[in-house]
Amino acid sequence: MERLDWLLHWLKETSFATAIRENASLFPWLESVHVLAVAVVIGTIALIELRLIGVTSLNRPVSRVLKDVLPVTWGGFGLATLSGFLLFSSNAPTYAHNTFFLMKAAMLAAAGLNAFAFHTFTARSLPRWDTAASTPVQAKLSGVLSLVMWVGIVACGRWVGFTLVPTP
Ligand code: HEM
Numbered sequence: 001m002e003r004l005d006w007l008l009h010w011l012k013e014t015s016f017a018t019a020i021r022e023n024a025s026l027f028p029w030l031e032s033v034h035v036l037a038v039a040v041v042i043g044t045i046a047l048i049e050l051r052l053i054g055v056t057s058l059n060r061p062v063s064r065v066l067k068d069v070l071p072v073t074w075g076g077f078g079l080a081t082l083s084g085f086l087l088f089s090s091n092a093p094t095y096a097h098n099t100f101f102l103m104k105a106a107m108l109a110a111a112g113l114n115a116f117a118f119h120t121f122t123a124r125s126l127p128r129w130d131t132a133a134s135t136p137v138q139a140k141l142s143g144v145l146s147l148v149m150w151v152g153i154v155a156c157g158r159w160v161g162f163t164l165v166p167t168p
Contacts, residue, residue, distance in 0.1 A: 008092040017089035027090060034083040038157070040076030042150050044069045052143035058133040063126060093167045100163055104156035111149040118142040 020026045050056040
């Protein structure tokens with residue numbers, strides 16, 4: 001734990017973290033990039049989940065939707081992670097002790113596991129239901145779970161800024 005605290009303080013004192021913390025416009029610019037990247041991630045994930053749940057793109061094979069949309073999702077996710085890390089670095093010890101930040105991190109991990117389980121197990125039988133409007137119950141469940149988790153991630157992300165308690 002002491003080692004982690006040391007690492008968080010070291011990160012906060014790096015030149016880029018100090019610049020983000022002390023410059024009046026760097027943090028808002030980075031947060032703008034973060035929000036735009038987050039919008040891309042959630043928007044594209046919603047396209048996939050709504051197809052799985054059976055709401056939109058019902059005339060398109062699931063594999064086609066995945067192939068078209070996932071590269072954009074990954075691009076957005078990379079940008080969200082990079083901008084999020086830079087925002088985090090500016091006050092790493094404070095963020096790391098914030099309950100909503102920790103909940104957001106836990107839900108990000110859970111959303112990742114859910115996506116991994118879908119691609120590894122549920123999508124094994126994809127050729128059988130690829131073009132069907134109605135997908136198997138596991139696929140629907142994975143879609144609903146994913147949407148709920150992403151809403152939770154966004155809500156926790158918004159809450160962070162209102163609940164920060166500075167740490168020494
Ligand atoms: C794609 C995944 C992510 C989503 C959906 C997400 C969502 C959000 C949202 C909605 C906000 C609030 C923006 C605002 O109030 O204007 C936010 C802020 C923030 N995010 Fe993320 N985020 C993601 C990934 C990350 C990652 C990976 C990190 C850290 C490594 C991170 C760190 C932060 C920080 C430090 C803030 C600023 C909190 C503040 O002081 O207000 N985010 N995020």
